[in-house]
Amino acid sequence: MARGRASRASRFRCLLADRRRPTLRGPKRRCGAKDLAGRRALLRRGGGGGCGLRAGVEIAAYRRGWPACGGTDRWFGPEALREGRMSDEAAVPVIVLEKLTKSFGEKKVLKGVDLTVSAGHVLGYIGPNGAGKTTTVKILVGMLDGFGGTARVCGFDVAREPLEVKRRIGYVPEAGALYEALTPMEFLSLIGRLFNLPARKLEEKAVELLRIFGLAEERDKRMTTFSKGMKQKVLIIAGLIHNPQVIFLDEPLAGLDANSTVVVKELIANLASAGRTVFYCSHMMDIVERVCDRIAIVDEGRIVADGTFKSLQSQVKAASLERIFTQLTSEGGHEQVARDFVRVIEG
Ligand SMILES: Nc1ncnc2c1ncn2[C@@H]1O[C@H](COP(=O)(O)OP(=O)(O)OP(=O)(O)O)[C@@H](O)[C@H]1O
Numbered sequence: 022m023a024r025g026r027a028s029r030a031s032r033f034r035c036l037l038a039d040r041r042r043p044t045l046r047g048p049k050r051r052c053g054a055k056d057l058a059g060r061r062a063l064l065r066r067g068g069g070g071g072c073g074l075r076a077g078v079e080i081a082a083y084r085r086g087w088p089a090c091g092g093t094d095r096w097f098g099p100e101a102l103r104e105g106r107m108s109d110e111a112a113v114p115v116i117v118l119e120k121l122t123k124s125f126g127e128k129k130v131l132k133g134v135d136l137t138v139s140a141g142h143v144l145g146y147i148g149p150n151g152a153g154k155t156t157t158v159k160i161l162v163g164m165l166d167g168f169g170g171t172a173r174v175c176g177f178d179v180a181r182e183p184l185e186v187k188r189r190i191g192y193v194p195e196a197g198a199l200y201e202a203l204t205p206m207e208f209l210s211l212i213g214r215l216f217n218l219p220a221r222k223l224e225e226k227a228v229e230l231l232r233i234f235g236l237a238e239e240r241d242k243r244m245t246t247f248s249k250g251m252k253q254k255v256l257i258i259a260g261l262i263h264n265p266q267v268i269f270l271d272e273p274l275a276g277l278d279a280n281s282t283v284v285v286k287e288l289i290a291n292l293a294s295a296g297r298t299v300f301y302c303s304h305m306m307d308i309v310e311r312v313c314d315r316i317a318i319v320d321e322g323r324i325v326a327d328g329t330f331k332s333l334q335s336q337v338k339a340a341s342l343e344r345i346f347t348q349l350t351s352e353g354g355h356e357q358v359a360r361d362f363v364r365v366i367e368g
């Protein structure tokens with residue numbers, strides 16, 4: 022931790038010294054003390070248009086989650102991560118949960134969840150039915166209050182600044198939050214207007230996204246007659262149309278056919294490459310294994326494992342995520358459970 026902090030400070034010094042040099046390694050060699058003092062003076066004066074000032078502003082912008090912070094991704098975001106110029110510890114935390122607790126009546130559902138997700142990461146949040154995944158997501162997107170601990174998104178406290186959080190996120194919920202009496206175009210226009218998208222841009226985007234998902238001919242039909250998968254596609258579009266910085270997906274593949282599943286899988290990878298942070302809840306272990314660069318397993322309201330797929334494999338000594346999952350979250354005996362079930366229904 023201390024090492025992470027020290028290296029972040031030295032990278033910041035290097036950034037102040039010369040923004041044109043993308044390499045964040047070797048700060049001593051690249052940034053003389055004189056350089057640094059000069060840049061700091063510029064920052065203090067708030068003038069000169071120096072790179073230090075711009076960098077300072079951009080870092081602050083990135084921390085606050087402002088979208089117009091061009092360039093900072095190169096320094097602190099996914100590009101720097103991918104190119105190995107920045108360690109995970111130095112990455113900007115976008116989602117932070119500290120000692121998160123939530124009860125429904127007497128029932129304790131979350132029992133102290135600690136989790137940090139950095140910019141450009143895809144976190145797979147997996148766990149058995151009733152483990153608390155949707156509850157965690159609903160807290161993060163501002164749909165549930167009365168929780169303990171802290172939840173922050175893009176630097177904003179979810180409890181105190183819910184609107185700032187909602188401005189920056191996209192959410193594809195697990196259970197349909199569609200107004201089925203509307204057509205896809207009407208629904209998407211409603212959602213887009215809530216996010217202040219200009220009407221013309223909104224229409225262009227909606228038409229194009231519906232076409233990509235094979236719903237061009239259905240765009241002006243009421244959704245009451247839509248299949249489960251068709252509704253799910255509209256929900257996915259609605260969650261992403263405003264180009265959010267942070268995306269919460271709660272079992273987004275439910276009901277999708279194999280082709281659409283592949284498209285959404287690719288979509289998640291592309292969003293992460295473009296610097297978006299994705300919080301992805303799913304029971305589809307093979308997909309989580311492939312698209313997530315980090316996996317947190319929650320069981321009975323607690324995180325029981327957190328790391329890359331490789332690190333979980335070596336910790337648990339199991340080859341597949343399905344095996345890791347069952348070893349960590351079940352008491353075993355799946356075959357016996359299935360046999361008992363059949364015995365009971367056979368009477
Ligand atoms: N509004 C509510 N009132 C009462 N209990 C609730 C409420 N919402 C969730 N719960 C309970 O909280 C627990 C966790 O539910 P949650 O929906 O977070 O599970 P999950 O991990 O998303 O499960 P799944 O994999 O089935 O989607 C469950 O026992 C559920 O019954």
Ligand SMILES: [Mg+2]
Pocket residue numbers: 154155156195271
């Ligand atoms: Mg759920």
